[in-house]
Each structure stands twice: as structure tokens, then as C-alpha cells.
Amino acid sequence: MAQSFKEALNSGKFIITSEIGPPKGTNLEKMRHHIDLLRDKVDGLNVTDHQSSVMRFPSIGGCLEIKEHGGEPILQMTCRDRNQMALQAELLLAYTRGIRNVLCLTGDSIPIGDHKEAKGVFELDSVQLLRTIRQMESGKDLGGNALDGAVEFCAGAIVTPEANPIEPQLIKFEKKIEAGAEFIQTQAIYDLDNFRKFMEYARKFPVKILAGIVLLVSARMAKYMNENVPGIFVPQNLIAELEAAPKGEALNKGIEIAGRMIAALKKDSICDGVHLMAIGREEVVPDILAAAGINGHKP
Amino acid sequence: MKSITRQKPLEEIEQQLEGLERAYIIGCGTCTTMTKTGGREEVLDMKERLQGLGKMVTGWTVIPIACDEMTEASLKENDGAIRSADCLLVMSCALGVQKAGSYSGKPVIPALDTLFIGVEDKPGYFHEVCDQCGHCVLGYTAGICPITACHKGLLNGPCGGTNNGKCEIDKEKDCAWTLIYQRLKAQDRLDLMRKYQPPKNSQVIPRPRLARIL
């Protein structure tokens, strides 16, 4: 029997998680392929929840697939699409199907997605969702009513270590930990010195930190993210490295950079693990791990 | 404080007027005059445009405050022109539309969309200030409303989409939580931001909202 994510978190080993993006439609082939490819190489597989507000196969559906295929799912739950009743109901369903890990997110805004006239719910925020889980664990729902059978989750949240200004983010980070977050998966980080500084601060809190690693596939992507993705800062030297890569080799360079960063984070025990986001290129995650010198990670 | 409105496209007004040939136009001397969406000038302009569509305008008026009791008195003065109309085309905010609708028994057609309750920053620029949520939290947020100024209406601090003080939905819009943070910090009251805020009560007064205030 494989280790649960929570056991892995508490084992003291360097944690690896990765993410799966569900399909837009009912063709699950590609997602199943990614699950088969990754489930034994990581400690947990996140399933995104209509990422970037693009309507897709649901996160919980992806988690059930992972469960059925012997993997350890991490259910990403945003507050964008469901009110408190729907969120709690889904937590009940998740628990009864053996899903034990939840990543609590506020969720992206509707206008950036592909249903631009839809209603954004945001009745709860990420901090309130974390507290909801803790309350349901005590046997009561948000209405204060008794549950016939409680839940138990390993709950996590996110932080953006490169945000500017940083203090409001850190205040919220601390509220998330107070609300019961056991692990934090960060937004993509690229500058290890900055991240080290963040970790000096974050180490003071009783929470496991997994550094977000987003695979760079080209210099163009790096520049695009610098301009358009909040809280992501790819330093110039990495962009130059990608630019210098021979034609057709930028992806390999990106794999090398990601592998190198993971190896450095692991070697110096800067944080408790990494969360790999290969957005649309999940099939190269094993290559990134190999580049980091990590093979056959999970027992 | 104003009701901020925007004129509907003429096409939509025409669709609403289907089968209604004779219109009486009502403007408002308060909010829609200030926003230049339903004052005297705009009413006269609408009159011409309706005539251009082949409609008959039986009369028009600009009520000083279309949402209050005076609406009834003002409309009485124009009873004849109103009676001979098939409908009232109202160029006030939705409050005046409803008021006119309850008074006359005639079909009412809104010519404007009521956008929000807001204030004017500079001529022609408005921003929303309050969503009348029923439980005001301005005391914790340095007087900046997180329900209306934050796209997601968050209560416990910024989302991950905030960037250099701007909101994830628009680089031109300020992030409410950056503003709240800055003001609380200047007041040395950041502890308020650290305090957990529970979910908002969405049913302070279940709709339809009625209140008796003694």
C-alpha cells in the first residue's frame, strides 16, 4: 500500500507533487495517460479546478480517476463556482470516495476565463474554506448542524512569495495557517535567493512548504509570464539561457532549469518539497525529475 | 451618492417598444441629469431618436426626483399626454422606472441600465461604493468597501491575482486589498487585517428586502 500524502508530508522526506489538468470534454484518455505516467513518481497529484476560469471536467472527477488508478489525489477547490452548501457537499462526497487532500483556493476571476458572462460566487474565500473543513471535521456543518459521519482532510493552501507588495500576502498566509493549512504549494518561483528569504520567514510556521516549479518551455513564455502573470518573476539570466538554446531545444533547456532548481532546493533543504506544474506538458514531468536526479521517487 | 446609469442601445429600446407606437418620455432631474443619461437634453435627444424610428411622442417631462413621492404629482400634471400614450419610456434609474410603473398602469420601458450606486471621480467617471450588503464591514477595512472595490468581494485579504497594486481582472483597476492594506498600515491598524472575518450573511434580510426602521 502506497503512502498517503499526509504520511509523506510528515515523513520528513523531500515531497514531490505534480498537477493534472482535466480535459475540456468527456475524452479522458490523455488525463488517464498522465495519471498512469505520474502516479508512482509523486507523493500527490493535484487536479486543477477550472483553472483560469476555463470550464472543464471537474476537479473531483479527476481525483476519482486518480483514486481508481491507485494514485494519491489532491483535490483543488476554488470558491469561485460554488456556494457554501455546494462546497460542503463536495467535501462529503470526496471523503466518502477516499479523497483525503484538499487544496483551498479563492479561484481566478470569471472575466479572465471562457465564460465571461457567468456569475462568480466567491461566497467563501480560501481562509473561510479552510475553516469550513476544520469545522466539518468536528462533526458540524457551517450551519452548525450535526453531520452523520464527519470528514478528515489534509488541507492546504497557496502563497505567492514574489507578490508586490508582499506584506498583505504574508498576512493572508498567516491567516491560512491559523485556519488550519497543513501544507502550502507556492506560486511559481524562479529566484532561489528571494525564495530563500521567504523560507527564512515561512520556517517559523508549523506548515510544510512545497515550492512551485512551473516548467519554462521558451523564452517567449518566460517573458509573457513576467508581463502577465501576477507574482511570477523569471530572472533575466534564465531568459537568456532559454534564448541561447539551439532551435527546438528550448523545452529541454526548460526541463534542465526546472531539474536544476529542484536539485538545489532539495540539496540545501530549503523547503519541504516541490509542486511541479508542467501546464499542458505533463508527459515531461518524469524528465524533470530525472534532471533533478530524482528517480522512482515513491516507494 | 448617485444611481449610475447608462443608456441602452437604441436597438434594444426599439425592441422593447415593439407594438407600442406612442410613447411619453420621463427624465429625472437628479442622478440621470448629473450623469447626463436622462436629463432634459437627453430626453429631447431621445424624442428625436424615437421620432426617427417612426414613433409618436405624446409628451415629455423631467421629474425633479423621479424616485420620490413627487413623481405622482408631476405625472398628474401631464395626465392628458400620458393617457394618450401606449407606454412610458423612462430615462431615470430603475427606481424611477418602478415608481412610474406603479403609478400609471401604463407599460413602462426603461431607456437606461442602472449600473450601480456610486460617486463621480471626475466628469464622466464613476465608481461603485456600496452594494447594500446589509452588514457593513468598513470599520475593519479602513473605510474601503471590500464587497464592491474587490472584484471577488474577499474579506480576509488579497487573492493571488493582485499585481503591483492592481487587480487581476484589469491592470487599470486598483486592487482593493492593496488599498486597504496601505491605509490600515498608515493608521497603524494592520491588526484589523490579521483578524479573521467569517463568511458574510447573505440573508441579513431575505429578498424581497423590507425594513421597518423606528
Ligand code: SF4
Ligand atoms: S460592506 Fe460595502 S457593501 Fe456592505 S454596507 Fe458596507 S460599504 Fe456597503
Ligand code: SF4
Ligand atoms: S486582485 Fe485585489 S481587488 Fe482584485 S480580486 Fe484580487 S484581492 Fe480583489
